[in-house]
Amino acid sequence: MRNAYTAQLGDLNADLCDLAxxxxxxxxEASRALLTADLRAAEExxxxxxxxxxxxxxxxxxxxxxxxxxxxxxADLRRVFSAVRISSDLARMVGLSVHVAEAARRRFxxxxxxxxxxxxxxxxxxxxxxxxxxxxxxxxxxxLDDIEELDRMDDRVDELxxxxxxxxxxxDATNVVNAVDVALxxxxxxxxxxxxxxxxxxxxxxxxxxxx
Amino acid sequence: MRNAYTAQLGDLNADLCDLAxxxxxxxxEASRALLTADLRAAEExxxxxxxxxxxxxxxxxxxxxxxxxxxxxxADLRRVFSAVRISSDLARMVGLSVHVAEAARRRFxxxxxxxxxxxxxxxxxxxxxxxxxxxxxxxxxxxLDDIEELDRMDDRVDELxxxxxxxxxxxDATNVVNAVDVALxxxxxxxxxxxxxxxxxxxxxxxxxxxx
Numbered sequence: 024m025r026n027a028y029t030a031q032l033g034d035l036n037a038d039l040c041d042l043a044x045x046x047x048x049x050x051x052e053a054s055r056a057l058l059t060a061d062l063r064a065a066e067e068x069x070x071x072x073x074x075x076x077x078x079x080x081x082x083x084x085x086x087x088x089x090x091x092x093x094x095x096x097x098a099d100l101r102r103v104f105s106a107v108r109i110s111s112d113l114a115r116m117v118g119l120s121v122h123v124a125e126a127a128r129r130r131f132x133x134x135x136x137x138x139x140x141x142x143x144x145x146x147x148x149x150x151x152x153x154x155x156x157x158x159x160x161x162x163x164x165x166x167l168d169d170i171e172e173l174d175r176m177d178d179r180v181d182e183l184x185x186x187x188x189x190x191x192x193x194x195d196a197t198n199v200v201n202a203v204d205v206a207l208x209x210x211x212x213x214x215x216x217x218x219x220x221x222x223x224x225x226x227x228x229x230x231x232x233x234x235x
Numbered sequence: 236m237r238n239a240y241t242a243q244l245g246d247l248n249a250d251l252c253d254l255a256x257x258x259x260x261x262x263x264e265a266s267r268a269l270l271t272a273d274l275r276a277a278e279e280x281x282x283x284x285x286x287x288x289x290x291x292x293x294x295x296x297x298x299x300x301x302x303x304x305x306x307x308x309x310a311d312l313r314r315v316f317s318a319v320r321i322s323s324d325l326a327r328m329v330g331l332s333v334h335v336a337e338a339a340r341r342r343f344x345x346x347x348x349x350x351x352x353x354x355x356x357x358x359x360x361x362x363x364x365x366x367x368x369x370x371x372x373x374x375x376x377x378x379l380d381d382i383e384e385l386d387r388m389d390d391r392v393d394e395l396x397x398x399x400x401x402x403x404x405x406x407d408a409t410n411v412v413n414a415v416d417v418a419l420x421x422x423x424x425x426x427x428x429x430x431x432x433x434x435x436x437x438x439x440x441x442x443x444x445x446x447x
Contacts, residue, residue: 039381087316094306104299107319126270199414200404206415 049120054148079114261332266360291326
């Protein structure tokens with residue numbers, strides 16, 4: 024019984040790691056689709072989003088099952104409980120990546136991001152990917168050292184988001200369609216980074232019992 | 236012991252109802268602040284958002300405590316488990332209301348919503364409020380009849396959001412700042428309605444065991 028239980032907890036964590044890796048890849052590919060007007064990459068992200076949503080629901084079902092059948096206590100209870108919230112946050116991150124991909128598909132073959140904003144968008148995309156990679160690593164290892172970095176990275180994403188919105192609004196040459204797209208896209212990256220910070224605070228809670 | 240347990244479950248549900256009512260009021264007042272350029276209402280929503288965030292965290296702590304100390308089974312387990320997700324969704328709804336209020340404050344005393352879009356914004360605001368009221372009622376009563384309405388109402392919010400974005404983009408007289416604001420605001424209402432649908436599916440799950 025104990026062994027089956029340990030295996031169940033291990034499976035749940037492995038599924039969460041897969042979901043987190045999926046969320047990382049989804050935003051990476053969606054950003055590539057966006058910044059290189061790559062229709063095929065956009066469509067792959069959208070299709071992959073569906074299967075990741077199924078994986079997210081599966082994680083939650085697994086967590087409910089462990090709670091119902093094993094009634095875990097203390098650290099295990101925290102872990103299972105956190106898994107529910109983490110799977111929900113990760114599923115939202117996938118959803119945000121899909122929104123980015125949908126924007127790229129909607130405007131294809133036109134580029135959405137004006138040339139002078141390519142760099143801040145690339146930086147937001149890179150930060151989101153690095154942040155997500157840190158979370159995957161923390162999930163795998165239960166090591167918390169690196170996730171201290173996340174708050175600083177999240178602040179930088181917020182800064183970049185404000186920068187692109189301010190700049191697109193200030194530019195007289197901007198057309199309105201583009202400005203709206205840029206503002207919404209900035210918001211998707213900002214939310215994605217926020218969700219990563221939420222996931223990190225859940226990991227801190229289940230590893231250490233501390234509230235982040 | 237049983238009595239303390241029943242009382243704990245009752246308290247948790249009462250706190251969730253308060254949080255849901257808070258989320259309903261927050262969006263109602265934020266919409267009023269937005270559509271009548273009422274700075275004071277905006278500031279009240281922003282201040283209230285802080286205390287509702289504390290209530291959300293409290294709901295979650297309560298749920299963890301019940302799980303840890305009482306190890307509920309079957310229907311009670313579903314209920315406690317759902318409470319965690321519901322409190323997270325409701326907290327996000329409060330956060331979205333605060334975003335609306337912040338937009339109103341940022342542009343005060345200028346109106347943000349162009350005159351010809353007042354009506355669709357009012358309808359989005361009204362729908363969000365009615366949807367949230369249905370959820371509060373379902374939480375209180377565990378009656379599911381009325382929440383069948385939510386999907387249709389959510390579709391209408393999505394429709395209105397697309398309408399305001401399309402219209403603001405098509406209008407040559409729109410300035411870019413306004414277009415960006417309108418697009419982001421539309422997005423906040425859309426997300427708010429989505430979150431209500433999520434909450435409703437959690438309520439269906441805990442009351443009936445069915446996945447919505």
